[in-house]
Amino acid sequence: AGGYNVDEKVASVLSGLGFTTADYKKSCTDFSGGWQMKIALARLLLSEPDMLLLDEPTNHLDAAAKAWLGRYISAYEGTVVIVTHEEALLRSAALTGVIEVRDQRAHVFRGDYAKFLVEREERVLRALKEYEEQQREIDKLQSYITRFGATMSHAASAQSKRKMLERIEAGRVDLPTELDTQADRPSLRFPRPQFCEQRMVALAGAAWGWNGRPLYSGCSVEVERGMRLAILGPNGCGKSTLLAALSGRLPLLEGKRETAEHLEMGVFTQDLAQELPLDAVALDVVLKHAQAKDMTINAERCRNVMGALGLSGSKALQKIGTMSGGEKARVALSMFVLVPHNLLLLDEPSNHLDVGTVEVLTEALQEYQGTIIVVTHNRHFCELLAPTHVARVLGEPGRQTVAIEARPLRPSDWEGMGDDSAAAGGGGAVAAAMMQQQMQQQQMQQQ
Template identity: 50%
Template sequence: MVNRIHRLALLLSLAATTSVHAFMRVSCDPEQAWRISHISLADSKASTQTRAVTTNVPTPNYGDTQGAELFLDGIAVAAGATQLVSGVNWKINKGERVGIVGGNGAGKSTVLSVIAGHNLPEEGSIRVHPRATLGYLVQTAVSGSARPLIEEAMSQMTAFHAAQKAVAEAEARVTRDPSDANLLSLERAQAEWIEAGGEDVERRVGNILNGLGFQRSDYPRPCTDFSGGWQMRIALARLLLGEPSLLLLDEPTNHLDSAAKEWLMHFLSGYTGTVLLVSHEEELLRAFQCTTVAELRFQALELYRCGYDQFLAQREERAEALEAAAARQAKERARVQAFIDRFGAKATMASAANSRKKTLEKMAIIEAPLAAGKRPHLRFPPPPKVMPELVKLQNASFGYPPAQPLVKEVDFTLTRGTRMVLLGPNGCGKSTVLKALTGSLPALNGASSERILGEGLEMGVFTQDLAQDLPQEHIALDYVLSTVRQKDLSVSDQQARGALGALGLTGEKAMRPISALSGGEKARVALSVFALLPHNLLVLDEPSNHLDVATMETLSEALAEYRGTLVVISHNKAFVERLKVTHVGLIKNRRLVVEERMLRPSDWSFDAQGGSDARASPVVSTRAKGEESSTKSSRSTTSGREKNDGIPEKPKITYQEQRARFKRISAAPKRIAKLQQIIEDKEKKAEEYGKKMYHAGCDVAKVMELNERKEALASEVESLYAEWDELEALLAETASAGGA
């Protein structure tokens, strides 16, 4: 029985909750617009149908994960005819924070979509824990809805909506019949509502929407009012508010300004679920505090059980080990091939030569990665001569009617040699200023404004959407050549391949249709065209979006060396700081303010950009030069000694030595067969150590121990091969003497 006091408290609670629900219903008042959490059952069904049609809902395979949150069981993933990875066995445990990295086109987005259930693996299976909830953000995510922003953002808060609906139903029953049973039912429903975050919903929703850059006045606006970049933010907000236990994010910062990036970095660092993050932004990967870094490279997925900075160091160590192993293997292959060439035609040695030939054919080639400092160099053509004043805007206002001008009364002259970066949060008018400079957006007050171009101006323009507007059916190299030769017939195939290669599209990738390229690779194609034509003014809007770290560094180095005039928009602090900026443009109170000076830390504070400089320091190795010098010195000394000593006399052989030699010759065939078996066993063992080194992750002690064992085996194998060579030379000498 519910006692009288408890009953009175529940009735008062009902009255208060009813008033709260009335207060939380849909409102056109921006200050109350977030209060749309109460959605009727009919509305919920309609919205579910809308989402099914307009969004790609992941369909993960739930099953036995052997205790992990996610289990990749022997999967292989391909993009068309191109194999991306194969034989991947990977358990991702609850709470892990995985950063997925790799060059453009390595397959990061494809692999993530397969994990999400959007595509099937070529081989193997992917299983998600039965109690896990999966959320997935694709690079091109849009809200896919015409509903108000606030309603769409809260649409995947399923636990909250279910609890809200249960409270409303319990309230209705109590209103009809305030019996003890109905009051207890209401009490339970209210407890579940609190457990689902009902009391905290305003703060959570406001935190995420405001963090992603939305104002309260945006809350009642339909999603269709927002541009593509803001559509992605709506999709991200919807996903984060759903609080999935397994969160998959594909380049979530591509359309975020510095303030939103900073907020997202802070939010993800405290996210309690399991997160898989694909990103090319080193600052984000550091702030994300990875527990594992997964790198897609050479059609394989390499795992590093450590943070991002440790991953960089560990990868460098692995690269050096691979380079050394590749050098040793090349030396060994050359030695074996020399033996085959020397003895392959001799009947007495044919068996041994054939055996070595088979060994050579079975030997898996070790591919050393491209070392730091060996990245292809990109260089923009010298800028053509131009008058001192390139573009002049006078009393010009720009925007999109019927809204108020984004930038008004612009009086600005862009002079030769200026290197300007435009900074500010998204939506303040930076891209509008660029369009004003390029002439793609006419002034709102056309009659009373002027845009004057300097004589000899050759302007190159790169926009965020340029890569997506490429003709999808064209081959990448053919498109670059045909586009560039419309203005410069002298550009050769080799030059076009060089530009594509410098930006990472080498070999057969340059011969793929544009439709078969990733988003980052399409950006490289557009940048290749941009880099091959001579311009005296380069205008770039977010050029680093979609580019991996190596390509971003190549581009920033090329722009830093460029001697023309430069205007850039970018929220990537590390990228901008490499550009040798001479002017900073800010938009304050709808007016363009340009100051002639270098960048300051405070330039990023208006949009909350923080964190350390993410620039990668070049790694310079002097060991190779030292080894080469030492080798030359050794050779020089040996050469001099041979020259001075002359040809030694042949020593006399005693009877005992002749007898020992005869025994060794007799036993040589059996010993050679034994040596071959021993060498094969040791080489297999060394290969096993190599595989164990890759899976040792950040356990440096383990890696060093395995490497010592591997090196010891290599030394033993070298000695065994030397003995084999000696025995075969002895047999060859005996056969030659017998023939004579």
């Protein structure tokens, strides 16, 4: 971005994505993976290219940042190409065209998302009518061949009908896949959880954070059997860090962590997909992981779970390195689902998943009889899980604590997660330059 208003532009983008003026001088290494993705997105938007290519840009964004991004895209003067499952973004981004990839074909529609939905329904109805007419013709020809094919007097006519049937079969019209019913969709079921004591995980007088610096201090948290705990709050408040401390993946700086004797904990985080071996076949990785816990799990069971999560057919046999980010996330989620656990810790599990797959996962979690702790910005997903407890992060960084209430969700729980922040003040140009330099240094250190 150039010109006299560079500071204003940078401040607007950073603020829209959830950064505060206090974040401007922080090192990129001080931010979590999700926030680093937001830094990369800010850099891209501020470069103002002629064409923006955005692949699932709303992952790692809370409701306020998603709403801001939709408005930003709708006012963008260049060309924008978006790949997303976020319906709200599709509605707010002022699209001029939609390409739907379905059945290995690209269906092109002109107009905005609302017009696309109408035209797609009309296309489906036309395809359904053509399919039904063809099926009636096939049934008519088959009936004639079956009835008269063996009689001498109708042999020539039956042969003619058979050739007609072969031509129709060669150009057979398939039933539109948009009409797949709930019964046709693969089902997903978590293994039955094993017994566990009432108090599953407890933190007492605990402090934890990153790089030796506490984010939370003086915290006491107990997770009991049967809880469905939703951890809510805006991006950057430390929800994933809380989950990391509860899981034991992040060592405490002070206090103690205790777990039940029969605890079998499963953890699904946003970065698990990045740890998968790229040169391995997806099905082989899932099967090996599952059989390390339970040798009775076979390839068929793995393929059923992978299919329910959108990795059906040949997709399960792809090498992980050839997969998209969303497909890798499905592989990691398949590994998570197959192994029995009595406590599930889920960090933004609906990221990278399309609407249908989120529904499959939600239904499986609704039926799950164990304990669940979930971090999510997806309000609909969270409401369907019907939490029994709600946790919120309180206080300033360094002195943060956790408040857990035994109650269902309230509309007020989402306040502050959907309101835009005011534009930040000056100094944004310096912050953008610092972010770019620090990210380059970090990449060099990792190489």
